[in-house]
Amino acid sequence: MSKVLVGILKAVEAKLRKSQASAKKGAISIFTTMSVAHVDDEASDADVCQTEKIFPNGDIYIGQWATDYPHGNGKYLWPDGCMYLGEWYKGKIRGKGKFSWPSGSTYEGQFKNGYMNGGGTFTGSLNDTYRGSWVMNRKQGKGTQSYANGDHYEGEWRKGFHDGQGRYHWSSGHQYIGQWKKGKMNGNGTMIWANGNRYDGSWEDGLPKGNGTFHWQDGSFYAGVWSRDQKEQSGKFYPSTSQDPHDDWDPNQLFSVEMGECLICEGENISIFPSDKTFSWSSGEGKPPRKNSSGNDTKGRRVSVDGRLSNCDTLTSEGNSGNGLFSGSRKIRTQPTKRQGVTICKGHKNYELMLNLQLGIRHSVGRPAPTKSLKLKPTAFDAEQKLWTKFPPEGSKHTPPHQSCEFKWKDYCPLVFRTLRKLFNVDTADYMLSICGNDALRELSSPGKSGSFFYLTNDDKYMIKTMKKSEVKVLKRMLPAYFEHVKSFENTLVTKFFGLHCVKLSGPIQKKVRFVIMGNLLCTEVPIHRRFDLKGSSHGRITDKPESEIDANTTLKDLDLKFIFRLQKDWFQEFCSQVNKDCDFLEQERIMDYSLLVGISFQDTEATEGKDEPDCIRTSSISSTDVDLNPTRWASVRLGINMPARVEFTVRSHETQLVGEPTGEFCNVILFFGIIDILQDYDISKKLEHAYKSFQYDSTSISAVDPRLYSKRFRDFIFRVFADDS
Template identity: 50%
Template sequence: MSESDGGEFDHPSLRFATTNGERTLSNGDFYAGSWQGNLPEGTGKYLWSDGCMYEGEWGNGIKTGRGRISWPSGATYEGELLCGNLHGRGVYTGVDDTTYKGSWRMNLKHGEGVKSYANGDVYEGFWKAGLQHGVGRYIWQNGNQYVGEWRKGVMNGKGVLRWSNGDTYNGQWLDGLEHGHGVYTWTDGACYMGTWRKGVKDGTGIFYPTGYFPPRPRRRWSLEGGLDLTHSKDSSQKKSAIDTPVLEREYVQGVLINEIVKQGDAASLKVSKRRQRRPAKRPGETVIKGHGSYDLMLNLQLGIRTNVGKMTLDTAPDVCPQDFGPRSVFVLKFPRLGSHLTPPHQSLDFKWRDYCPNVFRSLRNMFRIDSADYMMSLCGNDALREISSPGKSGSVFYLSQNDKFMIKTMRKAEVKVLLEMLPSYYEHVQSSSNTLITKFFGLHQVRFVVMGNVFCTDLHIHRRFDLKGSSQGRSTDKVEIDENTTLKDLDLNFVFHLEASWRQSLLKQIEQDCKFLESQRIMDYSLLLGVHFRAPQCPAVFSPVPSRTPDAAAEGTDGLDSSKRSGTLATAEDLCSLPKTTRLQIRLGVNMPARADRSHCDDGTSSDVYDVVLYLGIIDILQQYDITKRVEHAYKSLQFDSQSISAVDPRLYSNRFQELVRRIFPSNDTSVVPK
């Protein structure tokens, strides 16, 4: 028996009539254990004449179940077998101390697993047919590491390579080499954005000196003979002079053939340096060990990684009616010590439920969410950030470190609503690709849903509004207002003018989305609106909002006054300085340029005009007009104007919401401030 052969061990000379005992066979093999008829059945030990040994479970004369194989070379395997093959979860230890712990299929590594090489390298991720395939992390013995996509054993697709000296390459890979668009960042913050071909720069790119961009958190990813040692190719090109200009460079097969100065004046670099001094405050509290939500975070990261990772290995089937509903659920237990389907982990034992997994995979594809980026964003060593809900629901929100995905804990009633409306939601998204309602990417238990973040942008969101169209209780109580404060309807003293075709498209999409929500008996949803003010005209906008008292305004408690924000405001060059792929993605609800008119007067007269960039979407779409909301409507109608409260019939809510949107996005021949 060879180490690569896990085949059947049924031998003609094994066919004895005894039911239990030991027997030396005519070919020199030895078996001791239980029998059924003339075949090994149950547990037993088989020793081959060449020194190989198997001890474990048998079925119908074949190794099946759990067992341990040892070879004369010293290599061992301990784990699950099926029909004589390594199949399931097991640990292989080679003669050179190479180890693999993970999933197997027909004697080949397949699924999730960790391999430690004899030279000290480690690969942690997914395998297919014995080779690295899918998302994985490779750590070299010298500290270099790659996190990203693999194909047939080599780096291929999107990935990040970080050298031990701090340099990084973030971009496309092909056959183990940099190939396609990428960003090389030196440890001092300088970076080059351009294209690579077969491992070398090729084509046109832009070099940005140290201090041009504010520092950003590095994204990492976690999964709980090696490759050739990879060296940093550009460490010798590091730029330390702070006065180095922005350069446009052209390469041919790694050779620099042309260089043009794009920006080199000292004043512009000083502005960039000032912007770097005060990075924007990021919302939320990082969930670290000891935090009350730490175990929950580990559970959801492990569940998402396991489910999504396994699904990427399989071809996506077409969505059918059986994929919807509460019965379409994948249940998996995660014991702390691991199982044949799950890896060991540091949290407590938990049960994972993944609702309608095929539907949400199809939705992610429709929303163009890459599976590798999805896992790397949510399952990174850089922990999630917990954000308290500004509303009354009591839900807790978690934000991925790249701000792309939002996770919300849900009540049982909300899960029921989402599952009931999911077929209609799926159909609506298919027919309306520009929908502004919340984009759902997954539904899991412990009950939470993964959504898109409306404010996923490199620009600062200077003002945030949660708008319903009602007035009762729709003002912010906080005295201190900063860029992370969510304001409400009565705090809004702007109208926003869009280009005519954009306004028409927006109103049409809002009408379609509201019609869908009305058909599902949904109400109490909001328009989440983010505003980025473009400098140099914007400092005045950060004076306190009119609803503040004179004393509060005099104290400058707004937190965004011009004296405090002048060093961190994004300039009008922000849109131009973003990567090409970002600045061209101006679409409905994302990166929308507009003109904002602000009023300081009670009569609504507009007095200030600003150039802004808008981000918006419809959120909180899981509240039906049920008996609780009917009672709330009846009770509050006795105290307040029934038209001013949030809890109203879905048809009335839809009409009022659309009227709100028409008021705050008036046609260009009007400038009425919403009241």
């Protein structure tokens, strides 16, 4: 226990002896000096007073206090030696303040809901210092970091890493000025060594990659293409009038020797954040039950160190409209997740088609790549060339023997899709192993609305969809614009396409099967308890299954949704920006009928031994999202992937209401989402469908509408069911 805490405990020891009886019942009010006016009009209906409180677990609070919580200025001390001194708002650390750790580290600056958020300075126990912008405990925005070993960085940050434009000075005298990505030199930049030598050019993953020039102080320079792979290197040496010809210099020295001195020093690891700390008034000891916005009693709750709930009752509510998915006890029935689909074994009607598909992909993906550049010529997008490869069972000069029937294989725009796989960071060997390995594919039990069949790889990474000729035509038409869009926006939510192929089966009819390979959005190690396909329309947008048949693999629709998804502020802003960019792209390409696929993994569950159906705990007392602050966990979080968030439950006043009214009851979740089904253009069939259904139903409630109207309706809906969690 810290000396400061011991001193305060001794100072109040006499008063504590007189109050032992009341201490057992809850917090002890040591003294109240005077009643003061409200701190602000929104704060509370009760007066705020100056007080000191000692809690049974050893926590101490000194400062301004409303009826049930701190409000105004105050100091809080924990038995482990942590201390907060600053502003409070309705029991939450919010405003300007200072947090100190037992190690001697301090943070002084802005807080929001317990998180270091806004401008602030962190000083570590080794005198390493960061001054700048914070978002949810992470360095984000502009800031400067002075490291304990003498290194210094000044520039842009994102999610705790150097990201954007910045300058790094090493204590050895080296410096780098340029672009960064996830803590590594990436993009265009200049490295200047202490001896005056410098490199100007492209970087990737912390090393020179691409076009660049290395300059010596005497005026000599080497210009060319740089890579750790010597086969990719090329360049020319240009001597100066200096006597030193640099004959002993090898371009590889840049990677093996000189770059080895330029290591980025990490800052101090924070063992526990202010937002992780608990407060004794959260337990609700001695307080009457509070009411949520639906009028239900809620039992007092205490938030544990990892941000989860304990000692909570499952809530019940009546009168829930819709198909009864969350009616009665309002429990989320999360039955054990079963793997989707049926394994395609020998004897399955599509067994030979699967073999043909695997043989074709192994052939096309395994061919040598002509280039690794992300810049493509217009000819690469020409899909009209008829380039078929015959696969006879006995094999040929270019194909292996196989046990299937004879078939023909066609790749559409192979260079484009090879480049897309590189852009999406897909390893070629892993890609082939997933699709063409020893494990069979799995066929989903029923075709989609379009009549297409879906297949999943055994590791769930990739989904293969059979396509109509019209869909292939749409993808080929939009491929140049799609390529530029995903290249420009790395966090795009639109479907990732990895290959477009066709198999022509032997026989008198010579049937063609066209298919596209896509990323599986819901491939994750955490269980997906609920999945929703959201369009923003109401006609026919409800699941027709009885509640007993709904499980984790059931795809629910708009009118089944009884949540509002609440994202952290920075994530929500990025989400809105990206949805707008993606919808602009789809609108320009005359695409409609797409949807947002959302997968939900509920985190607040009571898992008891032998219990198959953990219950999602609904609460109005959590003030901030349950965020795992482990750096390795954060590295896997991206927009739409592995995102910590909260869902707020809603109730509809009538069955056709798209978005219900929020209840103030929450549940911590991990979200996965993306925009799917982006290959339907507004062709003549969709125009006729719109005209026909408009006679029977409200024209704004049906899916088949003009792309411009569809885009607006989709955005309006999505921005109502996703919201800022502030």
